Each structure stands twice: as structure tokens, then as C-alpha cells.
Amino acid sequence: MKTPTFTSVFARDLERFIEFKRNMGCYGASRIHYLRSFDEYCTKHQARVLNQETVVGWVEEKRAAQPGSPPSWMSYIRDFGRWMRTHSHPEAYVLSEQWRAGFHRPQPYLLSQSEITDFFAAAEHLASKTPWQWQATAFFGLMHSCGLRTCEVQRLAVENVDLERKLLNILWSKGNRSRRIPFDDQIREVLFRSDQATKSNLGPRRQAFFTTSTGAPLGNTAVGVMFNRIWDQAGLPRTEGGPRARPYSFRHHFAYANIERWMAQGQDVNAMLPYLSRYMGHASLDSTFYYVHTSPDFLKSYAQLSQPYQSLFPEVGFE
Structure with a gap:
């Protein structure tokens, strides 16, 4: 280049x-x-x-x-x-x-479970002459199941996806922070199928795990265009005058779905938030509390969660 x-x-x-x-x-x-x-x-x-x-x-x-x-x-x-x-x-x-200072994040679009199901059903049957035909489920699946930022999925190099040990190495992401995160067997299978299809169609040599037809990394515009194409193919409606679904909505869903799951299981959400923060690559718990505020069910019972105890959380991480 x-x-x-x-x-x-x-x-x-x-x-x-x-x-x-x-x-x-x-x-x-x-x-x-x-x-x-x-x-x-x-x-x-x-x-x-x-x-x-x-x-x-x-x-x-x-x-x-x-x-x-x-x-x-x-x-x-x-x-x-x-x-x-x-x-x-x-x-x-x-x-x-x-x-x-003075920047206010826009209200996110909160994906429903039926929208997620319909989206990935459409992604599995995407008709495309580009690598998106076999990459779409894996690309957006990482955002949904691992809460990755769009740019983090785009930048994933082949050597940073360890399918054998089921680990992702996210290098030099936001704030120049790196982290290693695990994924489960289901995501491994989706990534494995995508990787094999890419090797079969484009050859074994490439730097980026997700790539264009020429072997170049995916661009920002292409990701948004493909998300909208799958959304429309699934027959999902577009909102008028409010927040709209976009790729980043999967990261929002990952955060508040985990929070609500912990709440339903009766776990101490205060104790779990530092793990979520570390997994998602946040610089501090302030960013993680943003997702607390987007979780409608959680907010009803935990309106005071972020008030007095932020400085008491221990430093934690995944080894």
C-alpha cells in the first residue's frame, strides 16, 4: 500500500x-x-x-x-x-x-432476540459474489458473541485467531490497549468454516482473517453496507426518527445481555462488571456503566449501581 x-x-x-x-x-x-x-x-x-x-x-x-x-x-x-x-x-x-468533554453518546439501538435470530438466518444464506458470502456469519458473530468493536474484527490478523486454543489476541485497540479473550466451541466452529472457505477460494496466504476478494482488509463502509443488506434481506424494519440498528449494536447487546443474565441468575453484578470491562477492552468502569444505563430491565432494579463503589473494584483480567 x-x-x-x-x-x-x-x-x-x-x-x-x-x-x-x-x-x-x-x-x-x-x-x-x-x-x-x-x-x-x-x-x-x-x-x-x-x-x-x-x-x-x-x-x-x-x-x-x-x-x-x-x-x-x-x-x-x-x-x-x-x-x-x-x-x-x-x-x-x-x-x-x-x-x-461535552460529547454525549447517542442512544443505542437495543436489538431484540428475534431480530438477532432473523439477522443470522439471513447471513447464513447471503447471496454474494464476495467473501462476505461465507464471512458474514463469522464477522458479525464475533461482535455478537464476544462483544468486539467493529474495527477490532476488521483488524484481526490470521495469526491472532487461535482456533486450537479458542483465543483471540486483540492488539493495539482503542487507547493502544491489547487483550486476549476466549471464545466457545460454537464460535470456533463458525470461525473455522469461514477460515477454510477463505483458504479454498482465495488461497492460504493472507494477512487479515476477514478479507476482500483481493485479500485486502475490510473497509468501514463495506461493513456497514453489508450489515444493512443482511438486515433488509431478513425483512427487518427500519426505525423512523430514532436510533437505528448498525454493526455496533451487537457490541451493545453483548454488554447488556450479560448484565441481565447475571441479574436473572442472582449473581453480584457489582463483582462481575470488572470482568466485563476487561473483556470488552474498556479503559475504566465508566465506559462499562454506560451499558448498564442502556439495559432497560437492569436499570429498573439497579438505578444506584454506579454511585458509591467504583473505586473499590479490584484490578482483574484474563490470563
Whole structure:
């Protein structure tokens, strides 16, 4: 893949940073788009140092140009600042986390069990001339059964899917965090069938576990388009004027379905939440409590759950 051309004083560092991210399995075009915008800003303003004035100046200009947009794109310049500190400029400015303030997550679409059943029935019989024909069930199955982010499934390399030991290695995900998570026999069978079909149709050599017809990793647009195609093929209705189902809805469902299952079993949900947080790759329990608030049945009985005890949770993880 050709490295994009930059023109500012940071050109070489930007090229090396993007190459570093590619080596980590991060191929997103969105990152390149925003870093090119930052590069153009630096060229225009003759910026010479990656300091607060330069970074915040670009962020403010970009926010003014696209008001109301989610601040996820700020992570690209924040990540670049961290990389610069580590590799070339220890004094490089890293965008403050305070820039996340004021962002309100949209209300998620809560999938019903019948919608999930109909969706995967349609995915099993998807008529497509692309690898989605055999990959769709496995791709969206990982989101549903393991609660993965869309980008985490897209970036899965072949060597990071251990079918023998039933483990996934999620490397350098959100916040540059990595984790190893287990999956069950049913998911192993779905992944195995997808892997065998890909090898049979495209050959054994590929980097990404889920791939296009040319062997390239899947793009963001393709995932959304295929989700909508399967949703429509299943005959599922689209909501008017409210939250709409999207691939990320499977991750929401994974979280609140586990919470409600623990509640129904009479388990101590306070004690279980740290495990859920670690499994889903959250930086803190604050993110996990967001899913508590999306669980309608759970919220009725546990309205005060997130109030007094967050600092008392032990550090836990999967070995």
C-alpha cells in the first residue's frame, strides 16, 4: 500500500507513524484523512514544532468546520503525539483528554432476540459474489458473541485467531490497549468454516482473517453496507426518527445481555462488571456503566449501581 504524501515539516514523522500503525494491523483510511488535514494545516501556518498551539489550533479549526461531529477523530492526533514522544520528540504535545468533554453518546439501538435470530438466518444464506458470502456469519458473530468493536474484527490478523486454543489476541485497540479473550466451541466452529472457505477460494496466504476478494482488509463502509443488506434481506424494519440498528449494536447487546443474565441468575453484578470491562477492552468502569444505563430491565432494579463503589473494584483480567 502506497504511503500518503505529506508536505509539512512533520512529513517524515507522519509517514513513519502511519507505517507503524499499518504494521500493527491498523489500515483505516480515516486516520490518513485527518492526518493529511493536520499536515495541510501545518504547511499553511508554517508550524515547526508539535506544541499545544499547533495541535489545539488545528483541532479548533476542524471542530468549527464540522460542528457537532463525534470527537473520535481527535484520537488520531493524540496518538501521533504519543508516538512522537516515544520515537523522536520527547517534548511533543499530546492532546488533552479534556477535549472529550461535552460529547454525549447517542442512544443505542437495543436489538431484540428475534431480530438477532432473523439477522443470522439471513447471513447464513447471503447471496454474494464476495467473501462476505461465507464471512458474514463469522464477522458479525464475533461482535455478537464476544462483544468486539467493529474495527477490532476488521483488524484481526490470521495469526491472532487461535482456533486450537479458542483465543483471540486483540492488539493495539482503542487507547493502544491489547487483550486476549476466549471464545466457545460454537464460535470456533463458525470461525473455522469461514477460515477454510477463505483458504479454498482465495488461497492460504493472507494477512487479515476477514478479507476482500483481493485479500485486502475490510473497509468501514463495506461493513456497514453489508450489515444493512443482511438486515433488509431478513425483512427487518427500519426505525423512523430514532436510533437505528448498525454493526455496533451487537457490541451493545453483548454488554447488556450479560448484565441481565447475571441479574436473572442472582449473581453480584457489582463483582462481575470488572470482568466485563476487561473483556470488552474498556479503559475504566465508566465506559462499562454506560451499558448498564442502556439495559432497560437492569436499570429498573439497579438505578444506584454506579454511585458509591467504583473505586473499590479490584484490578482483574484474563490470563
